[in-house]
Amino acid sequence: MLNPRHSLTLRLALIFALLAFASLATLGVALYHGLETQLIRRDDAALIGRVDQLRNLLQDSNTLELIRTRPALFQNMVGNHEALLVVGEPGKAPLVVVNPTSMALPQLEPISADQALDLSMVQHLPGTGDVPFAAVSAMVRTDNPSTGLQVMAGRLMNERTAVLASYQVSVFLLASVAAILLALAGYFLVHHGLLPLRKLARHTQGIGVANLSERLDSRGAPVELLPMIDGFNAMLDRLATGFAQLSQVSTDMAHELRTPINNLLGETQVALHQPRSMEAYQHLLASNVEELERLARMLDNMLFLARTDPGSALSQRQQLDAQDEMQRIADYFEGVADDAGVTIAAQASGTVWAEPMLLRRALANLCANAIRYAEPGSVIEAVAIPGLDGIELTVCNHGETIPAEHLPKLFDRFYRVDQARARSAVSNGLGLSIVASIMELHGGRYGASSTGGLTRFSLFFPRQ
Ligand SMILES: Nc1ncnc2c1ncn2[C@@H]1O[C@H](COP(=O)(O)OP(=O)(O)OP(=O)(O)O)[C@@H](O)[C@H]1O
Ligand SMILES: [Mg+2]
Secondary structure, eight states: OOOTTSOHHHHHHHHHHHHHHHHHHHHHHHHHHHHHHHHHHHHHHHHHHHHHHHHHHHHSHHHHHHHHHOHHHHHHHHOSOOSEEEEEOTTSOOSEEEOTTOOOOOOOOOBOTTSOOOGGGOEEEOOSTTOOEEEEEEEEOOSOTTTOEEEEEEEEOHHHHHHHHHHHHHHHHHHHHHHHHHHHHHHHHHHHHTHHHHHHHHHHHTOOGGGTTOOOOOTTOOGGGHHHHHHHHHHHHHHHHHHHHHHHHHHHHHHHHHHHHHHHHHHHHHHHHSOOOHHHHHHHHHHHHHHHHHHHHHHHHHHHHHHOOHHHHHHTOEEEEHHHHHHHHHHHTHHHHHHHTOEEEEEEOSEEEEOHHHHHHHHHHHHHHHHHHBOTTOEEEEEEEEOSSEEEEEEEEEBSOOOGGGGGGTTSTTOOSSGGGGGSSSOOSOHHHHHHHHHHHTTOEEEEEEETTEEEEEEEEEOO
């Protein structure tokens, strides 16, 4: 009945109604049974009283005489209280029979004359239709003990049936009215109670990219809604941060792409201005290729940053042998290092809890930098030192000291110490920002130091 798509208000109103009806009906049924028991007891007591009265009356020999001679008179005297009244000597035709509804005479074992009557002696028999019938049969002590007289009185409980029936109707009417009233009250109460929720919904509808700094107002909101409002506001905080980052990235990107594209465009336009020698064209194309390669690498890196899915990256973390990983990077860069006239020495122990591809990418970016900035003939050291709460991986190279003021900014996107290199085909300033994102993803730390010609980049991966 309660389809989940029904409104909460309607559902609660129906539940209210159902509960009201069920509890009132239960109460009504319990009271009905109580009342019924009381009425039966009262009716039985009246019947017993009546038979007692008849016993006393019939003990008198004058009365007996009157019955024998003038049964009709006696009948009128006792009146028509009963649905059934039979007086007679056992085994003989009855002297008096009052039976207006002409019911079949029930065969009851009479209570002996010297036994006092009580409620347990009333016999409850099936009556006519729905109306119950109760009867008592008793012997009467007479002057002539040999004969004896039997009296039987029975009553149809019309009055009781009517009272109970009207009671039943009242209970169900009352329960239904209460259910309807409660449903209406519940509907309006819930409708009113949900007012703050509708207000919030209206407010959220107004929040968009243009006013992402707006927050939902928790003042005056019910306590139950506070966690939702706080959660929503926290989500807006995260979205605003992410959005700011994204727009920063696109601004940076547009800015970074402008220079190389302008260069390409300018140089090509100049070259096309007048006929050039074959060598000049070749030179131009070679330089264009370098610039385009750099653009391609930049886009590749930007895509890598954008595509890395934190959820799946984190779920693919594993325990990796630090020595294996360091050695793998050293081997991978062997050729490039040879060309630059440097050597890479890997020395590590312990394990790293990381996503393999991302770890390798981070180490590769550090090694590429180290090779690029190392003094020819020097040794680059790739070291891993396991600690209590994680492992520290460092890549050190000898070369020009990086001025201290640059150190905190090295990990920013597109940041290069030597801005002149910005135009070089090799430097995009993205490598370390990728390292930073990878470390943030792993909940680790990263840092750079540079003193006395020794530049050291360190990555700290926490234990599992
Ligand atoms: N080992 C190092 N020695 C000296 N300077 C370094 C070293 N590593 C990085 N830097 C400085 O930090 C800057 C940022 O490095 P990052 O790796 O982010 O970019 P990049 O190497 O210039 O370009 P990309 O890695 O995107 O090709 C570099 O331009 C360089 O100035
Ligand atoms: Mg780099």
